[in-house]
Amino acid sequence: MAEDKINTGMEDESFRDHLSTVTSEGKRVWVYPKKQKGKFYTARTIVSVFLLAFLFITPWIKINGHPFILFNVFDGKFILFGFAFGPQDFYIFALGFVTLVVFVVLFTAVYGRIFCGWVCPQTVFMEMVFRKIEYLIEGDAAKQRALDKEPMNGKKFFKKSFKHAIFFIIAFLIGNTFMAYLVGIDKTLDIISRSPTEHITGFIAVAVFSGIFYFVFSKFREQACTIVCPYGRLQGVLLDANSIVVAYDHVRGEPRGKLNETTGDCIDCNLCVAVCPTGIDIRNGTQLECVNCTSCIDACDSIMTKVNKPKGLIRYASMKGIKEKLKFRFTPRLILYSVLLVALISIFTALLVSRIDVKVNILRSPGKIYQEMPDNKISNLYHAVLVNNTFDDMPVEVKTNTPGAEILTVGKDVVIPSLSVHEAEFLVVMSKDDIKTTVVQLNIQVFAGGKLFYETKTTFIGPQKK
Numbered sequence: 372m373a374e375d376k377i378n379t380g381m382e383d384e385s386f387r388d389h390l391s392t393v394t395s396e397g398k399r400v401w402v403y404p405k406k407q408k409g410k411f412y413t414a415r416t417i418v419s420v421f422l423l424a425f426l427f428i429t430p431w432i433k434i435n436g437h438p439f440i441l442f443n444v445f446d447g448k449f450i451l452f453g454f455a456f457g458p459q460d461f462y463i464f465a466l467g468f469v470t471l472v473v474f475v476v477l478f479t480a481v482y483g484r485i486f487c488g489w490v491c492p493q494t495v496f497m498e499m500v501f502r503k504i505e506y507l508i509e510g511d512a513a514k515q516r517a518l519d520k521e522p523m524n525g526k527k528f529f530k531k532s533f534k535h536a537i538f539f540i541i542a543f544l545i546g547n548t549f550m551a552y553l554v555g556i557d558k559t560l561d562i563i564s565r566s567p568t569e570h571i572t573g574f575i576a577v578a579v580f581s582g583i584f585y586f587v588f589s590k591f592r593e594q595a596c597t598i599v600c601p602y603g604r605l606q607g608v609l610l611d612a613n614s615i616v617v618a619y620d621h622v623r624g625e626p627r628g629k630l631n632e633t634t635g636d637c638i639d640c641n642l643c644v645a646v647c648p649t650g651i652d653i654r655n656g657t658q659l660e661c662v663n664c665t666s667c668i669d670a671c672d673s674i675m676t677k678v679n680k681p682k683g684l685i686r687y688a689s690m691k692g693i694k695e696k697l698k699f700r701f702t703p704r705l706i707l708y709s710v711l712l713v714a715l716i717s718i719f720t721a722l723l724v725s726r727i728d729v730k731v732n733i734l735r736s737p738g739k740i741y742q743e744m745p746d747n748k749i750s751n752l753y754h755a756v757l758v759n760n761t762f763d764d765m766p767v768e769v770k771t772n773t774p775g776a777e778i779l780t781v782g783k784d785v786v787i788p789s790l791s792v793h794e795a796e797f798l799v800v801m802s803k804d805d806i807k808t809t810v811v812q813l814n815i816q817v818f819a820g821g822k823l824f825y826e827t828k829t830t831f832i833g834p835q836k837k
């Protein structure tokens with residue numbers, strides 16, 4: 372992050388040259404974050420309970436027999452809050468995606484990585500599920516470190532195997548839930564209840580998802596945020612000195628020193644570093660590795676309370692606000708993002724609201740103007756594009772109420788499959804005696820289940836009148 376963008380107040384910026392979780396030889400430094408408690412941790416626990424409940428319960432919710440949410444990328448079928456979307460709705464998804472990106476950019480520019488600390492599935496599962504289980508089985512950071520240093524013995528073997536077995540069961544649950552979002556709960560239950568040989572692809576998919584989740588939460592951990600996550604990599608361009616981040620008030624805290632020395636408020640107890648799940652020292656300033664988990668805020672507040680100093684030495688604040696003791700203000704960049712976001716959300720909402728269940732477009736087929744038919748009749752060929760945005764296949768009937776005209780569908784009855792676009796051709800036939808002008812005004816109606824749902828006027832071309 373550029374010095375002119377985020378002035379940390381710290382002179383030595385050499386910590387930015389390397390990851391705190393990798394040694395100079397390139398070896399992984401395992402992070403043992405100390406158990407946390409405090410008001411932010413409690414609030415995050417409550418938020419996590421809701422998020423996890425939503426994640427695990429949602430695949431079981433059905434509306435009229437259909438999933439509440441489904442992302443079936445294999446068949447190109449998507450359901451959001453009970454509304455079905457198919458490939459024909461790609462433009463809505465594309466706009467929704469652009470809106471989401473602008474939202475993320477704006478939100479990050481204003482509130483930093485608040486998403487990472489509070490709602491990102493990686494952080495929620497890592498800190499609120501897997502880490503808590505680890506504390507329960509292996510104890511706090513010091514005990515975990517000691518256990519890892521011990522040579523293998525009965526106690527260590529039991530603790531490690533027990534922990535990893537539970538980790539794998541949870542990863543398996545997450546893998547199946549992930550699968551349920553992709554193919555629906557019924558198919559997922561079918562896959563896991565039958566022999567793998569009957570569902571080899573599904574079985575491999577569940578095994579791969581479970582394996583990936585197990586690896587990420589048992590081994591890879593914070594590296595997913597610090598090395599892989601593209602959102603984390605973007606922080607350098609999304610954040611500026613006005614962004615709200617988890618920040619150390621260096622103006623108040625420095626020079627740090629032992630309690631009772633005449634120094635700043637930081638007593639250099641190192642607790643903020645000890646609790647950090649990404650192994651960094653927030654006192655160095657805003658860093659890409661910081662997932663804004665707020666653990667260091669809770670830790671430092673507990674210390675400030677003990678030493679009778681005001682809380683908030685580490686807090687949600689902007690670096691500029693800390694340096695200049697300024698309140699948050701809207702910059703021109705934020706105003707521009709906001710206007711863009713409101714415009715995109717308005718267009719997106721309008722598209723969603725105006726989206727109808729069935730769309731039809733009927734045009735006379737290009738090419739030959741008319742065809743001579745037996746029995747002194749003339750026909751014109753028409754092309755229909757029918758879009759079915761509902762969950763059910765829809766048999767439709769094309770009719771005309773223009774006197775003397777009749778419809779001949781080409782091939783079988785027209786059925787528009789659920790969530791798809793269907794193209795059909797049909798003939799309109801008229802007796803030459805009924806064709807009084809070269810161009811006849813034709814009214815075409817489309818019925819589904821006996822109900823008229825589309826009507827359009829088009830033209831029927833007959834032979835030139837002398």
Ligand code: SF4
Binds near residue numbers: 652
């Ligand atoms: S620096 Fe603080 S907020 Fe950032 S990841 Fe570490 S503990 Fe969490």
Ligand code: SF4
Binds near residue numbers: 627640644685
């Ligand atoms: S927890 Fe607070 S007092 Fe302790 S080292 Fe960190 S910033 Fe300083």
